[in-house]
Amino acid sequence: MKSILQLIILLPLFLFSQKEIKGLVMEQNSNNERVPLLGANVFWLNTTLGTMTADDGTFTVPYDTSYKKLVISYIGFRTDTLLIETPKSIFHVLKASDDLGEVTVSVRKKSSATSFLSSQNITTISSKELLKAACCNLSESFETNPSIDVNFTDAISGTKQIRMLGLTSPYILITTENIPSIRGASQAYGLSFVPGTWVESIQITKGAGSVINGFESIAGQINAELVKPTTDNKIFINAYGSLNGRTELNTHFNTQLSDKLSTGLYIHADNRSQKFDRNNDSFLDMPLANQINIMNRWQYVNLQKGLISFLNVRYLNDEKQAGQLSFDPKTDRLSTSVWGSEIDTKRFEISGKFGYVNPDIPYRSLGIQVAYSAHDQDSYFGTNQYDINHKSMYSNMVYNTIISDSRHKIKTGLNATYDRYNELVNSQVYNRNERSVGGFFEYSFDNLDALNLTAGVRIDHHNLLGTFFTPRLHARYTPWEKSAFRVSFGRGKRAANIFTENQKLFATSRQINVQSSGGTIYGLDPEIAWNYGVSFLQGFNLFGRKADLTLDFYGTNFENQVVVDYENPYEVSFYNLEGASYANSFQAEFSWNLMDYLDLKTAYKFYDVKTQYASGKLEKPLTSQHRYFANLSYEAHSEKGEGVWKFDATFNWLGKQRFSSTEISPQAYQLPMYSPSISTLNLQVTKVFSEAFEIYLGAENITNVTQKSPILSSENPFGPNFDTTFVYGPIFGSTFYTGLRYKLN
C-alpha cells in the first residue's frame, strides 16, 4: 500500500525528470552580500508549472522546449522574467524593489496642484509654493494662487483680507489642521497671526466643503497643515528684512525625545518701527507693528499600536500702531487733535488631537480633537473704541469605517462648541454666549475609476441659531482620460460677528446703525446660504508639454444675510437681507510647463456679486468684476540641489471696482462711481547655495503702482467725511526685501 502511494506521488517527477532545469536564486542584501533566497517563486510564464526555492535557494523545474520565459518572483523584490533558450542551470540574483538607489527621479512635482481624483475641488499648495512669496504670514501665502484674492481692507491697519468665490473670509471656513481657527474675534487679523514658515501645506476646497468641520463654511474651506516635529528640519532659521521697515525672525527647533515622542518649539518675531508717509497725507502708510508668536508642539506616534497624538500650545502678542505721523500713544490716546489708533491682541491657544487606527483593521479609525482659545483685543481708532474678548471651546470626534468594502466609506461623529463673546463698542456692551452640539454622517463612494462622491448631512442644535440640517454633496466623474468633472452643493449657516468682521468701519467718522429686527445676534438673524458649483479640469499635452485647464463656476445664494451697507457716506448700517444677494464666480485657469523647469500659471476671473441694499440692488463695493492673474516660475536644475537659482514673477490685474455711494457728500469728498483698474507685479529670486542654506531677494509692486489718496478727508480726520475704507490698490508702492533660510537636519 505504502509503496504504491509513493509511486503515485513520485510518478509525475519521473515523467518529467528527463528534462528539467536546476538553478539557484539569491538576493542582494543591504550589505551588498549575496545570500540564498528561500521560498521564491519560479514558474514558466503562461503555465501552471512552477516551484519554490528551497532553504539553500536552489530549485528544480520541469523543462520543455516550448517553455521560453521563466518568471522568478518574491514579495518585496522586483519580478524578473528570464528568457531560456537551452536547458542549462540558472543562477539569478533578485533585487529588492524599493532599491531605487540608481534611479534618479527627474519628474518635478508641481508646487500647487488640483486633484484629479478627489470628489471635492481641492487645490493643494505645497511648502514649495509658499516659498514663492517669501513674506510672511498666512494671508500673504495666497498671493501666488489665483483661487484666492488678497486685498487690502483699509488704509490704516495694513491688514490684508482674503476672498474666495467673491466672498470675504468670514464666509470661508479657515482651519489649522482641521480645527476651525480663524473665526470669531480673530477673523479680522487672524491670518496675519499664522507665520508663513509654520505652514507645511495649504488645502483650498472650493464649494460647500465637508460636514465634518461644522456648518459655518459657505464659499469653501482653507486648511493649513502646520510643520510637524517629526518631519520638520531639526533647526530652521529664517531672517527677513524689507525696505518698508519690516524685519522678521523665525526659528524652529525640533527634537526627538524617544522613538515615539517628539517636540518642536517655533518662535516668530516681527517688528516694524520705521515711520513712512510716502504719499504725504500725514498718515502712516503702514502701521508700526510688533509681534511675538510662540508655539510648542508635541507629537506622539506609536505605529505598532496605531496611535498618533498631537498637543499644541501657542501664545501670541501683537501690537499695532497706526494713524498720523505725529501721533504719540502715550499722550494722544483717544485725543481729538491727533488721529491715532492702537490694536493690541493677546491670544492663547491649546489644542489636542488623538487618533487611533486599528493596526489589524486599518480602515477603522477614531479621531478626537479638542481645542480651547482665548482671544483678547483692545483697540481704539481715533475716538472710536473697540474691545473684544472671545473664549472658544471646540471638540470633535470622528469615527471612520467602511460598509461592505473600502469603496464605501463612512465618517460619523459628534461635535460640541462653546463661544463666549464680550465686546465693547464705544460705550455699548455686547455679550453673547453660543453653544452648539451636532452630529454628522458622511458617506463616500469611490468606484476606483471614473466616479466618486461624498454626501454628508449634519444636524445641529445651537442656542441662537436653532436646530437645523446641513446637507452637502460633492461628486467627481472622469468621462475620459486626464479629466475631472465636478459638481457640488451645500448649505451653510452662521452668526455674523458684525463688528469684528467689519473693523475697518471704526477708522471712519461713520455712525454705526444696527437695525435690529429682534433677532438673536445683535438683534439680527443668522446668515444662511446655499452654494453650488460645477468645475471641469482637463490635463493635456500642448506642444509636447504638460498643461492643465480648469474651468470653475460657483454660485452662492443667500437666504438671509446681514447686509453691511456703506452706501450712505455718514453711516454704516447692518440689517437683514430683504431681497436677493448672490455671488457668482467664473474662473478659467491654465497652467503649462513651457520648458524644462519653467512653469506658467495664468487665470481669468469674473465675479458677479450683488446685494439688495436699502438703496437698491448694487454690486458689492470694492470687488472688481474682472481679474487677471499670471505667475511664471523657473527653477534651475542640479543634481544635488546646490547652486540652483529660482525665479518667480507674479502679475495681477484688477478691473474697476465700485465705490460705495458718496453722492450726498460735499463735492470735495465725492468719489467717482468706479475706481481705476490697477496692475501689480512682484518678483523674487532665490539662490540655493546648499541644502542647508539659501538667500532670497524680492521686489513687491515693482512698477510702483499706488492709490494716490487712500484716505478721504485726511486733512481733517475728525471731520464728518473722514474715511479710510475706500482702498482699491496698494498704498505703499514698490519695496524690496531680502532674507535667508538656514536648515539643519
Add this chain to the structure above:
Amino acid sequence: MKTILLTITLLFVGTLTYGQNKNAKASVEVDGVCMMCKKRIEKASFKTKGVKSAVWNVDTHELKLFFDENKTSVAQIEANLAAAGHDTKSFVASDKAYEALHPCCKYREAAVIEDHK
C-alpha cells in the same frame, strides 16, 4: 482508515474555527506595472464578495487584502485577479485575459517593464 478520517475531520474543524475571522489579512504578490494595473487589480479584488480592502503597491507588487473568511478565500480572490489578466503566485492569467489588457499594462514584456522603471 480511522486515523485518516479523524485527520480529515480535524482538518475541517480547524478550518472552521479559524474561518470565523471577519477581518482576515493576507498579502498576495500580483504582477503588474502601472497605476492602471493598480486600478484594475483593486477593482478585480472587490469583485470577490467578502473583500473589504485591497491596496496594491506598484513598486513591491504586493496586494494587501482584508477579507471575510466566511465569504471568500485568498484562492478565490487570486482566481478573480487572474481572470482580470494579472498573474499571482498560484494563478496565472489566461492568454485571453492577458491579451485584453491595455498595451501599457503588458507586464510580462520586458520593454513594458523597462518603460515603467
